[in-house]
Amino acid sequence: xxxxxxxxxxxxxxxxxxxxxxxxxxxxxxxxxxxxxxxxxxxxxxxxxxxxxxxxxxxxxxxxxxxxxxx
Numbered sequence: 001x002x003x004x005x006x007x008x009x010x011x012x013x014x015x016x017x018x019x020x021x022x023x024x025x026x027x028x029x030x031x032x033x034x035x036x037x038x039x040x041x042x043x044x045x046x047x048x049x050x051x052x053x054x055x056x057x058x059x060x061x062x063x064x065x066x067x068x069x070x071x
Contacts, residue, residue, distance in 0.1 A: 012036075019045070 001008070016022040023042035027035045038046065 012024045016024060019041065021041055022039065023045055025037050025039055025042075027037065
């Protein structure tokens with residue numbers, strides 16, 4: 001992703017603040033170290049985002065082909 005660790009967590013925090021509950025939940029370290037989990041709402045939002053992303057790519061496919069003809 002070419003993004004540093006701190007910036008990635010800032011974006012996660014911003015996403016979490018935009019929704020009723022967290023999209024990513026952190027777990028503090030311990031014997032096995034910390035981590036993060038994606039709860040049910042996060043999984044739903046991720047699935048919807050991927051669907052929107054695919055629809056957008058399909059809708060713009062012709063435009064990208066047209067632009068690439070100039071290269």
